[in-house]
Amino acid sequence: MGAQTVPVRDSEYYISEGNTTIRVEGTLFKVHRYILARDGSAFENMFSLDAHVPSFSDSSREGCSDENPIVLHGDTPDEFRALCWSLYALPAEVFQMPSTQSDVIRLIHLARISHKYTFRSTESWALHVLTVCQTSADPSSTDSISASITTTPILTQLTEVAVLCNNEELHEAVEPIWADLLFTGQTDDIVAAMTVADKLNLRPLLGLAYYLMMLKGKDEWNWNGPHKLTRDQRIKLLSGYYNISRACDALPSNPPTLVHHPSCYMPPGVGVQGTAAHTSHVRCGEAWSSLWSGLTLRMLNDGGSALKIQSVDLLRKLHLINHLLESLLNGNEDSAMFGSANMNKNCLRNGLKASEDKVNDVLYGLADCFVE
Incomplete structure (x- = not known):
């Protein structure tokens, strides 16, 4: 004793x-x-x-x-x-x-x-x-x-x-x-954040920390520093990689919901289905879907390689799309090139707001991607 x-x-x-x-x-x-x-x-x-x-x-x-x-x-x-x-x-x-x-x-x-x-x-x-x-x-x-x-x-x-x-x-x-x-971008800081977020169930911090570690790649996941990853953390990273890859693949066909500006709506009694007014309104929504798809594909084909955006870097892709939308609104991009000429400009501004909201939704929902 x-x-x-x-x-x-x-x-x-x-x-x-x-x-x-x-x-x-x-x-x-x-x-x-x-x-x-x-x-x-x-x-x-x-x-x-x-x-x-x-x-x-x-x-x-x-x-x-x-x-x-x-x-x-x-x-x-x-x-x-x-x-x-x-x-x-x-x-x-x-x-x-x-x-x-x-x-x-x-x-x-x-x-x-x-x-x-x-x-x-x-x-x-x-x-x-x-x-x-x-x-x-x-x-x-x-x-x-x-x-x-x-x-x-x-x-x-x-x-x-x-x-x-x-x-x-x-x-x-x-x-x-x-x-x-x-x-x-320091690995030991990210792992420390992952650990405290797991311990205290802090969803915003958990999602961001796991996301940034995911972007570092599997070589970093096997890192043997002072804050070595646990088996459960590696499983969550693999799950997150799969879920976010699917979200990136679906990005061109999933534009944010567009809320049309009042100036895009027709006066009462005008715009009955089949009329030119109704067709004009529908055309605005179709133009938004086409614009979103075109911006996304351009970002993937041109901007992605030039800016070295990783295939699973969903947040950066969305930020780049927002930058392109701002350029369109400011007249720095050719609207005809993306098919946005048929859009009401006020609706286009609402589209940018919806896209910015999508970034926040993705950011606060990241924790749901990293599950065991």
């Missing part, structure tokens, strides 16, 4: 005047009971129960000494130290915005442990400051705080604490930072 680890006193928050000793892993903290009982915390209930438990002497109560501490399970010394910092620090220290990576990590620890022990106002404040840090961070900046926030380990912790605390504002602030990081 191995020797038990002798706990050590925390260098900062083992306060000699304190009246409650708490052990977190191998570290002892000595703090004031009334401090821990504030903010409607779980410690308040814990200590109130102590008052109703018969005891022969104060020395038998948990927390009365180093030999009989209150033992917290599932926490780390860093987390409890962050809680003590929030309870004991001077206002000037607490309300100073984070300026280093260690400051951000301390706030993450604080949000996590204050959530667990229901320090409601402390949790809310920590999450708010973390959210402000994300929204003000510049990914291209080299200052320490911006650089630290945009690293994969910090983003992973921020994402986890946002989900743990069910904080939508922090989650929404972190999402675009993930996207910026993923589009840099």
Whole structure:
């Protein structure tokens, strides 16, 4: 049987005047009971129960000494130290915005442990400051705080604490930072995003991360870096490749639904089936289908090879189609070449909007492609 680890006193928050000793892993903290009982915390209930438990002497109560501490399970010394910092620090220290990576990590620890022990106002404040840090961070900046926030380990912790605390504002602030990081194309960052998205079931992040890894090809799927892909992740990638390949093949024959502009409709009583007016209206819809097919085929035959678009890069194909539609609207392309001369120009503008909406639909539906 191995020797038990002798706990050590925390260098900062083992306060000699304190009246409650708490052990977190191998570290002892000595703090004031009334401090821990504030903010409607779980410690308040814990200590109130102590008052109703018969005891022969104060020395038998948990927390009365180093030999009989209150033992917290599932926490780390860093987390409890962050809680003590929030309870004991001077206002000037607490309300100073984070300026280093260690400051951000301390706030993450604080949000996590204050959530667990229901320090409601402390949790809310920590999450708010973390959210402000994300929204003000510049990914291209080299200052320490911006650089630290945009690293994969910090983003992973921020994402986890946002989900743990069910904080939508922090989650929404972190999402675009993930996207910026993923589009840099580093394999280890993409795999880390896949892993955290799988763990927390974050569909938008999951879809984008798997999509970008799919585009890297099978050689990268067998990558043996620090974040090696699991068997389940490889199966999802194969499934996604198949599903997105089918969507790309069907793209020319599946234009977005066109909502005709009011100027394309005929006045009441005009445009009865079989009349010239009705034929003109139908012709606009047919022109849209022909235009979409023509743009798609041109992009595949010319633009695809020139721009080196992969056969399964559905998002990039759609973005290129939108670019061509904008060129048509601006008169930079020959409308007769694509058969759009028969389209109402306002309807063509609606078609571009429908195509842009299709990009968003595909983006948010990517997770459905990567299934086991």
